[in-house]
Amino acid sequence: MKADIGISEKNSHEVAIILNALLADEQVLYTKLRNYHWNYEGSNFAEMHAFYEGQYEQLAEIIDEIAERIRMIGHYSTGRLKDFLSVTRLLEQDYTNHQQTQLKNLLDDHETIIRQVRRDISETGDKYQDAGTADLLTGVVLRQHEKMAWMIRSYLG
Template sequence: MKADIGISAKNSEAVSLILNTLLADEHVLYMKTRNYHWNYEGDNFHEMHLFYEGQYEQLAETIDEIAERVRMLGHYATGRLKDLLEITRLLEPDYTNHQQEQLTNLLSDHETLIRTIRKDIDELSEKLKDTGSADLLTGILRQHEKMAWMIRSYLG
C-alpha cells in the first residue's frame, strides 16, 4: 500500500534515493569502524576497542532509522551489500591497525558525510518538501558532528 502522507510520488521517490544513498554511506562507515574495533593493536587497546564499539553502535541505530524512514515513504530500503557498495560515496582503504591512520580515515568519512548531509537537508526541505526526512537528517548531522569532534580530540 502506498503512503499518503502529503509528499508526491515523484518527490517520495527522490527522497528515498537520497536516503538510500546515505544508508549505503552509513553502512560503509559502520563496517569500517567495526573493522578498526576488531583489528586495532596498541598500548591503549582496551580504550580504543570501547571507543570504536560506542561509535559503531551509534551508527547501527542511525542505519535503522534511515531504513525505517525509507519504508515510511513506501519504498524499499537498500539492504544488499552489492547494492550498498554501488551507491556509497565513501571509499574503503587498505587494512590498518594503526590508531592515527584509523582515526584519520574515520574523521574524513564523518566530515564527508557532514558536508553531504547539509546539502541533502536543503534539497529535502526546499526542493522535495519533506520536512520529516530533513528533520531526521538534521539529527543525523548532529550525531556525525559529535562523533567527528570526539575523533578530532584523539588526533589532537
C-alpha cells in the same frame, strides 16, 4: 499500500534515492568501525576497542532510523552489500592497525557524510517538500556525525 502522507510520489522517490545513498555511506562506515574495533592493536587497545564500539553502536541506531524513514515514505530500503558499495560516497582504505591512520580515515568519512547531509537537508526539505526527512537529517544524522567527528578530532589533537 502506498503512503498518502502529503509528499508526491515523484518527491518521495527522489528522497528515497537520497536516503538510500546515505544508508550506503552509513553501512560502509559501520563496517569500517567494526573492522577497526576487531583489529586494532596498541598499548591503548581497551580504550580504542571501546571507543570504536561506541561509534558503531551509534551508527547502528542511525542506520535503522534512515532505513525506517525510507519505508515510512513508501519505498524500499537498500539491504544488499553490493548495492551499498555501488552507491556509497565513501572509500574503503587498505587494512591498518595504526591508530592515527584509522582515526584519520574515520574522520574523513564522518566529514564527508556531514557535508553531504547538509546538502541533503536543503534538498529534501526545500526541493522535495519532505520536512520529516529534513528533520531526521538535521536532528539525528547531522548532530550525531558532528559529535562523532569532534570526538575523533579530539583524539587527533
